[in-house]
Amino acid sequence: VGVCQLQGESHYVSFDGSNHSIPDACTHILVKVCHPAMDLPFFKxxxxxxxxxxxxxxxxxxxxxxxxxxxxxxxxKGHHVLINSKKVTLPAISQIPGVSIKSSSIYTIVNFKIGVQVKFDENHLLEI
Structure with missing residues (x-):
């Protein structure tokens, strides 16, 4: 079990605890399943x-x-969530099988049945 974290101005802490800084306006892949299996579906x-x-x-x-x-x-930001480009109201539990989405005080939290959790807050913090 590990945690990947992004915070502030493009500061990354990878699953192995290494620190990285990538200051650019891009979309970065943080986690990707390369070889899906019966008990591990593709996700990115x-x-x-x-x-x-x-x-x-x-x-x-x-x-x-x-x-x-x-x-x-x-x-x-603002606990706004889209599923396939359509805005949804939270909690969203049954729109995607095996995935639940809810909001807490500052986080939007996505839980996968396979044991992955994504937390995104209002201050540019992401934890996987």
């Missing part, structure tokens, strides 16, 4: 960074994309 988790508003040179985490079971979940 990506994070999109954009230049911060206000003329600064900082890049902030803007959106999180989760591809699983032929669906795409998009997490946005």
């Amino acid at each position: 988790i990506s994070a999109k960074h954009e230049k911060e508003e206000g003329g600064t040179e900082a890049f902030r985490l803007h959106e999180v994309y989760i591809d699983i079971y032929d669906a795409q979940v998009t997490l946005k």
